[in-house]
Structures are given as C-alpha cells and as structure tokens.
Amino acid sequence: MSNRPSTPAEVRRACRSGSWSEQTSGLAPGFAQANLVILPQADADEFHEFCRRNPKPCPLLEVLPAGEFVPRRLAPDADLRTDLPRYRVWKHGELIDDPTEINSLWRDDLVAFLIGCSFTFEAALLEAGLPVRHVELECNVPMFRTSIDCESVGRFHGPLVVSMRPFRPADAIRAVQITSRFPAVHGAPVHLGFPEQIGIADLARPDFGDPVPIHSDELPVFWACGVTPQTVLMAARPEFAITHTPGCMFVSDMTDRELLQSEEPVEIIDRNELS
C-alpha cells in the first residue's frame, strides 16, 4: 500500500506533520498546485505590481494581507508556514536554508504570493489525449531563458523564462486551444516554431530542467514559465525571501476545473481589498 496522501488536505497534513517532504507532482490529482513567494512588505508592493504587469509568467492566484498565512481563497484551513513539503530561505539572493517549515521565520510584515503552476494545464492536455513529452519520459520540462524582457517594476526585471513542449501541428493547435482556457496557469503559448526568434539558440541545452527529443514532424511550443518570477526575484536580491523548493508546491483546495476559464483570468484577490 502506498503512503502517498491523495487529497489536498491529506497532502497538507502530511507536510505539516513532517511525514511528506518530497515533490508534489501527481499528488491530489484534479487539484491546483501553486508556486509560493514570500517577501517583506517593503518589497512586496513592487513584486505585486511586477506580477500584475506580467500575468503570463506570474499569474497570481492569491496574494495574502501582510502577516497572514492562511490562504482564504485557495485553502481556508491551510497554513502556508507548514503545509508545503519544503521551503527555500533566501538572504540577499543567496540560498541560506531549506527547512520543512518556516514557523520560526514568520514575521508580521511578510506577504505571501501564490502563483499558478503548469501542472493544471498539463493535466488538461493529457486528459485531451495529447502526448506531453517530458511526462512520457518522466523527466522535468525543459525551460529556457528568452530574449523577451518582462516588463520591469523597480528592482524586479529580467528575461521571460519559457517551458517547451513539442507537438505535431494539429496537436499544437489543440494545445493552444486548451491552454488558452487556463489564463490563471500561464494560459496560451507565447511562441511556437522558431526558437531563434525568442533568443533560444539550442533546444537540446535548456537553461533549467531536462532536454527532451523533438521529432522532425513536431513544432516546439513555448509557454511562459513559473520559473520567471523566481529568477527575477533572485536577481533582485531582496533582503529576505522565502519560496517553495522547486517541485514541492502548495497543494490547494481549488480544482483544476475551477481555473478553467473561457476568456477572462480568474478574479485576483487584492491584498488591499482583504486588509
């Protein structure tokens, strides 16, 4: 029998008790997972604005009021200080610790950002019968820095990072249709076909993740990637920051289906509206 927790509440409980400190991929299928960024109030406003202006790489699912650690929208019984498998603690852009909880680090001026994750749209692609290469190969998605600059806000700036999934043309069209309906998790691709047009020299050498083969009848399709806010954040070297450990996401109570939108992004809960 597997000990893998299977509901979002079970995953969070297992993280909280310390019995789960691994990646969350595949856990609680059907429920959205989220990237976590925590910043002091002094940096949070600029980062918030950066996300607002760059919604493709940084789709905000929830921004909590300063000092709050209960994400009322995504999981009202959760505690962001304990309910992820593992965290990364940064000082001035340097990784200084990777604890399994951050109770002792919590401060009243910390603002938590929960950002959409591509697991949701990948589940929808697989459900539609589209082959997702890195899932088939059980490796990490290949990711590339591009020549496309994010819109900068204060100290937060940097290149858009994209993830790449190869598809045959008819499947690429289906993939555009399907992911367009998930603006809260990066939405439609930003590019397809000509990697050099967006500053990618060699698809066999991703900047992050693993390379995957592209067959001669396939097009490389590129989506804005949640690694973008992390690279932007680290480059900005804020005095203090906490993020999730890559792959160790926050598992929410929101279903993938709730993030399905025909056109409009999900309503974003503004920190100011809540406080």
Added chain:
Amino acid sequence: MSNRPSTPAEVRRACRSGSWSEQTSGLAPGFAQANLVILPQADADEFHEFCRRNPKPCPLLEVLPAGEFVPRRLAPDADLRTDLPRYRVWKHGELIDDPTEINSLWRDDLVAFLIGCSFTFEAALLEAGLPVRHVELECNVPMFRTSIDCESVGRFHGPLVVSMRPFRPADAIRAVQITSRFPAVHGAPVHLGFPEQIGIADLARPDFGDPVPIHSDELPVFWACGVTPQTVLMAARPEFAITHTPGCMFVSDMTDRELLQSEEPVEIIDRNELS
C-alpha cells in the same frame, strides 16, 4: 457617391432588382455571408450527412425544408432564388449557366444549404489587429487540395481543401484563439507549419486563388475551406445543382458576432425539424 449597398437588406434588394451582380466581399460589414448549395431532395440527404460529418469544411448555418427558399434563420425576409448576385447552374457536374436569378429553375424538391464563410473570421482577425496577407495585397486567399480525405458519404467524397494565411508565431497563436471561437465559419486551423505533412508540395502554386508571399519569420497556417463542398459536389456529378458564383455570397441578417461562440458550434436547424 458610391452605389454600394451597405445593409444586408439593401444588398439583397439590389441583387433582386438586378442592380448588383458582383462580388459581395466588403458589403454589409459586420454581417455573416454564406455559401449556397442547392440540390434535389434525392441527393440532399447524402449531402446533408456529408456536411454533418465534415463540419470543419462544411459548417452548416441553415438547411431549408425541400421547396423552401426563405431562410428563416439567416434572413426571414430573403428569397434565395433572387437575393444573391449571381448563381451557377450545374448538370451532371458541368457548368451550364450563370444567371442572376433562378426563379424559373426552382422546383418543389430542391433543398438549399447555407454554409459558413471565412469572411466572418477574417473580419475578427483584422479587428484584432492581425495582418491578413491576401487582404493586404487585395487578392484572393490561396487554397490548396490536401492529402486529408473528407469523411465520405455515398457519392460525396474527396480531399479537404484548405486556405492558407501566413502569420508570425505569436500572431498564429492569436489566430488559433480567435478562429476557435467561430466554429460556424470553419473554426480553428487544421494545420500549421509543415505543408508537406498535409500533401502540399509548393505554397507558391495554390490550386485555387492567388499565391501570397510567406516571410522567413512566418508560419503558414491552414484552415478548412468552403471550396471543399464545391469540389466534392462537382466531383459527385449530381443530376442537377445550383450554387452561388464564387465570391458572390448570400448576405445574411446574422451578425458576425452572433456566430462568435466560445466552444460549441451554433445550433444547426435541421431540415427535418422545420418540416
């Protein structure tokens, strides 16, 4: 002052009176235009089923009961025998006449099919700011026979014909999104990027329409084309048929906007439901 009729009713009245017998492109902007196919009841059922099984090239907007010439859904005050600029009359697949009205040819067993036209989605592409090459060049869209077979029904069979519009990758993605919302006028592209995969040897030599240049940073994007039912119809050589003359469409009272759907095709009025 221009004598161009500008509302759908004006266009139809001008056709009826004989004062307009030219192409309808650009007339009554904002209103959907339609391809017309008229067949004797004996052939109509098979053709109807062919359209139902091949909705991408043959999106039915309305099918009239046998003998009916008033399209109650698309324009309840219209008369399909007089309200198009020009018609083509076919016997056993041979063009025998191109009259400006078909009153004297009308029979109680004739069934009229009105099929969606790409003018509607091209208007939406242009409205979104996407450059449509053949519109810019004021020529006809290039069209190609493909190696993709339509699903055959009885005598009706043949290759899918596609139209091609070149776009830069980000615009190709937008074009997929926009045209996906118009399933009643061919919907999303069927292919992009690799013409040889669908049996197109030379983009500079279209089977119908005019060639257009494709720049090195552009992808050719292919949509199912309303020429498909015409070529299928002519190859089937029915005893008798009437169609519109290419470019001389039926101008309906339905707005392009009414054909805008997020997902589902417009409800198709079935001949059997009406009779």
